[in-house]
Amino acid sequence: MTLAASAKQISPPRAPTLRRAWQKVSPYTYIAPFFTLFAAFGLFPLIYTAFVSLYRVELQTPGDMEWRGLGNYTALLSDEFFWTSLRNTFTIGVLSTVPQLVMALGLAHLLNYRLRGRTFLRTAMLLPYATSVAAATLVFAQLFGRDFGLVNYCLGLVGVGPVDWQTGTVASQIAVSSIVIWRWTGYNALIYLAGMQSIPSELYEAAEMDGASRWRQFFHVTLPGLRPTIVFTVIVSTIGATQLFGEPLLYEGSMSGGISHQYQTLGLYMYEQGWGFFHLGRAAAIAWLMFLLILVLVGVNALIARRRSHKEAGR
Amino acid sequence: MPIARAARRATVRLGAVVLAGTLLAACGGPSDEASDGAGGKVTVTVDLFGSFGYKEAGLYAEYEKLNPGVTIKQTDTEDEADYWKSLQTRLAGGGGLADVQGIEVGRIASVTQQQADRFEDLRKYGADELKSQFAEAKWAAATASNGAVLGLGTDVGPEAMCYRSDLLRQAGLPTDRGELATKWSTWDGYLELGKKYKEKAPAKSAWIDSVGSLYSIMIGQEKERYYDASGKLIWETNPALKTAWDTSVEAARSGLSAKLDQWSPQWNQAFAAGSFATIPCPAWMLGYIKGQAGDAGKGKWDIAALPGGAGNWGGSYLAVPKAAKNKKEAYELVKWLTAPEQQAKLFQKQGNFPSSTGAIDQVADATDPYFNGAPIGRIFGEAAKAAPVQVLGIHDQNVAQQITNALSEVERKGTAPDKAWSNARKGVANTIG
Numbered sequence: 001m002t003l004a005a006s007a008k009q010i011s012p013p014r015a016p017t018l019r020r021a022w023q024k025v026s027p028y029t030y031i032a033p034f035f036t037l038f039a040a041f042g043l044f045p046l047i048y049t050a051f052v053s054l055y056r057v058e059l060q061t062p063g064d065m066e067w068r069g070l071g072n073y074t075a076l077l078s079d080e081f082f083w084t085s086l087r088n089t090f091t092i093g094v095l096s097t098v099p100q101l102v103m104a105l106g107l108a109h110l111l112n113y114r115l116r117g118r119t120f121l122r123t124a125m126l127l128p129y130a131t132s133v134a135a136a137t138l139v140f141a142q143l144f145g146r147d148f149g150l151v152n153y154c155l156g157l158v159g160v161g162p163v164d165w166q167t168g169t170v171a172s173q174i175a176v177s178s179i180v181i182w183r184w185t186g187y188n189a190l191i192y193l194a195g196m197q198s199i200p201s202e203l204y205e206a207a208e209m210d211g212a213s214r215w216r217q218f219f220h221v222t223l224p225g226l227r228p229t230i231v232f233t234v235i236v237s238t239i240g241a242t243q244l245f246g247e248p249l250l251y252e253g254s255m256s257g258g259i260s261h262q263y264q265t266l267g268l269y270m271y272e273q274g275w276g277f278f279h280l281g282r283a284a285a286i287a288w289l290m291f292l293l294i295l296v297l298v299g300v301n302a303l304i305a306r307r308r309s310h311k312e313a314g315r
Numbered sequence: 316m317p318i319a320r321a322a323r324r325a326t327v328r329l330g331a332v333v334l335a336g337t338l339l340a341a342c343g344g345p346s347d348e349a350s351d352g353a354g355g356k357v358t359v360t361v362d363l364f365g366s367f368g369y370k371e372a373g374l375y376a377e378y379e380k381l382n383p384g385v386t387i388k389q390t391d392t393e394d395e396a397d398y399w400k401s402l403q404t405r406l407a408g409g410g411g412l413a414d415v416q417g418i419e420v421g422r423i424a425s426v427t428q429q430q431a432d433r434f435e436d437l438r439k440y441g442a443d444e445l446k447s448q449f450a451e452a453k454w455a456a457a458t459a460s461n462g463a464v465l466g467l468g469t470d471v472g473p474e475a476m477c478y479r480s481d482l483l484r485q486a487g488l489p490t491d492r493g494e495l496a497t498k499w500s501t502w503d504g505y506l507e508l509g510k511k512y513k514e515k516a517p518a519k520s521a522w523i524d525s526v527g528s529l530y531s532i533m534i535g536q537e538k539e540r541y542y543d544a545s546g547k548l549i550w551e552t553n554p555a556l557k558t559a560w561d562t563s564v565e566a567a568r569s570g571l572s573a574k575l576d577q578w579s580p581q582w583n584q585a586f587a588a589g590s591f592a593t594i595p596c597p598a599w600m601l602g603y604i605k606g607q608a609g610d611a612g613k614g615k616w617d618i619a620a621l622p623g624g625a626g627n628w629g630g631s632y633l634a635v636p637k638a639a640k641n642k643k644e645a646y647e648l649v650k651w652l653t654a655p656e657q658q659a660k661l662f663q664k665q666g667n668f669p670s671s672t673g674a675i676d677q678v679a680d681a682t683d684p685y686f687n688g689a690p691i692g693r694i695f696g697e698a699a700k701a702a703p704v705q706v707l708g709i710h711d712q713n714v715a716q717q718i719t720n721a722l723s724e725v726e727r728k729g730t731a732p733d734k735a736w737s738n739a740r741k742g743v744a745n746t747i748g
Contacts, residue, residue, distance in 0.1 A: 059403050060425065061429060075748075147590065148581065148588070252579065256720065259720045259723040260730075
């Protein structure tokens with residue numbers, strides 16, 4: 001920049017028009033790299049996926065494309081496995097997101113106190129997030145083993161019979177959710193912590209003078225102050241839950257999400273169709289339905305958040 | 316070491332830019348020469364699944380010694396389904412393929428019928444002359460309709476029954492292979508014996524590992540399984556398949572199974588823990604048992620003839636993709652690895668049963684001390700001779716997977732067999748559709 005500026009000063013006659021033109025163009029050139037990359041790796045795949053979803057395409061014979069129109073989509077709507085995976089995505093999403101965010105909130109609240117070794121504790125919180133999905137899932141799969149797993153061993157000590165953490169619908173979904181919870185709680189806690197620290201301490205002092213207990217402070221000062229942060233984490237977790245893939249895939253290494261599809265998520269079903277059965281067209285249709293689903297979910301989230309803040313403002 | 320030292324000197328003298336140049340040149344050198352062939356250095360890459368056992372049997376080392384300048388690099392995926400999926404992705408993209416790719420017999424129909432243009436016709440390199448070495452059916456299955464030879468046979472999977480004689484003894488059952496073979500000459504006899512075992516079995520020990528493996532070994536005894544000779548899907552109405560299904564369901568309902576999914580980590584752990592007394596074993600399973608049960612299992616295992624006659628489960632081919640870098644060298648390696656001498660050696664060390672007729676004669680007297688000195692050459696040789704020549708189809712593997720999944724539901728969740736059967740039908744429709 002400084003170089004360019006000084007160069008222009010040296011040649012004054014041509015400068016005004018050129019400079020004006022540059023001023024107009026320059027913002028676009030600055031953002032161009034991002035948008036070029038986005039067009040190549042974001043927009044193009046998105047549109048191409050939509051194109052592929054209208055055909056019958058098999059990975060083994062990619063040359064033969066057969067026009068199906070919306071056939072792939074209508075087939076999905078009457079596909080039992082699609083609805084199962086949609087339902088699983090939802091239940092696993094709730095099973096993992098709700099406890100995760102509640103626990104994160106509690107942990108953030110605790111970490112907000114003056115504790116000994118606070119920095120260490122805060123760093124430790126982030127460690128699960130830094131491990132790879134694959135490594136974490138493989139360890140959890142061992143812990144949840146039916147015959148030789150640690151979880152069943154501990155349950156056995158308190159007299160609860162061995163649970164088949166792979167076969168049961170509820171049991172397997174809890175097991176998969178626990179991996180998600182373990183990995184993301186600390187991450188969300190840190191985000192909440194940052195949000196809490198931006199709440200002015202005068203509010204707490206005032207509340208304390210009014211005789212509010214810790215609990216009341218938490219509910220009436222912390223929570224309202226955190227609302228934007230909570231909305232953000234809910235949206236991000238919802239998107240994450242909709243796309244959940246690695247954990248259920250690696251839990252038993254089965255693309256079908258267990259022998260009866262009991263924990264197959266939408267992402268996994270898409271993968272099974274595309275890379276297990278090689279039906280690329282159908283997989284592309286699932287991808288687009290997922291995309292639309294996420295748009296709707298995020299829209300609903302935003303709508304609720306806005307309605308609430310309107311109410312708040314009106315009060 | 317010398318390379319590192321030279322590199323350091325270069326850095327000191329000429330700086331980083333020049334170093335980068337020399338390194339690039341050094342990398343480029345060998346592969347440039349490789350295309351000239353003789354005298355050059357070449358790295359042949361081999362990509363396999365499961366346990367082919369070449370490395371373990373020392374065959375690569377031997378080949379490298381015989382062919383100075385050739386280095387063999389192997390990558391291996393344990394689960395064939397994962398391997399196949401990644402191979403298909405790379406075939407579609409045309410990149411990242413190894414010089415030699417393994418192909419399971421359940422997939423060979425897909426290769427000859429759908430992807431004949433993606434693999435080298437090995438006749439180009441003179442594979443024709445090898446035809447007489449191989450069992451006829453093995454050779455025919457890898458030949459495309461235009462006569463192209465797309466792969467050379469490695470092993471076949473003649474079936475037998477492996478058992479833990481120590482566990483059978485504890486339950487008061489006979490442990491002699493001959494006696495067992497007569498007692499379980501039929502599958503009903505096998506289940507009967509299983510029920511007796513269950514009465515007196517040591518704690519936490521079942522008769523068989525999973526009903527999925529029982530089904531797989533039984534369907535291996537049939538000529539027609541999922542397709543008929545005209546290429547039509549017939550599995551739903553195939554009486555032989557129904558028999559295998561019903562027997563498996565009965566085993567599940569009688570509580571004879573340890574309920575372990577094959578190839579799962581739990582299944583692997585169970586070999587050493589003694590969770591099951593018998594396991595249907597195609598020849599290639601011997602190496603797997605040795606690997607999982609370890610030295611502690613030596614002498615405890617034994618092998619007897621299979622109930623209900625001979626069968627075949629699995630076996631493989633080695634193929635050279637069109638997109639491979641060193642096709643000529645790859646073919647030479649494949650030819651050597653599948654030659655009778657090497658197949659015989661592999662069987663003696665790893666248990667993979669030869670598909671080469673010459674090798675079958677060579678190993679007729681082989682025994683295996685790990686399996687209590689069982690005459691594996693005779694047991695598997697007889698099974699290989701008597702096994703039916705199976706009709707192969709494009710979706711064999713996928714259909715089989717759906718059926719074993721449904722059987723697992725019966726076994727592990729107590730799903731009603733009719734419901735599980737209809738689940739299998741839906742699953743197959745979803746897979747093929």
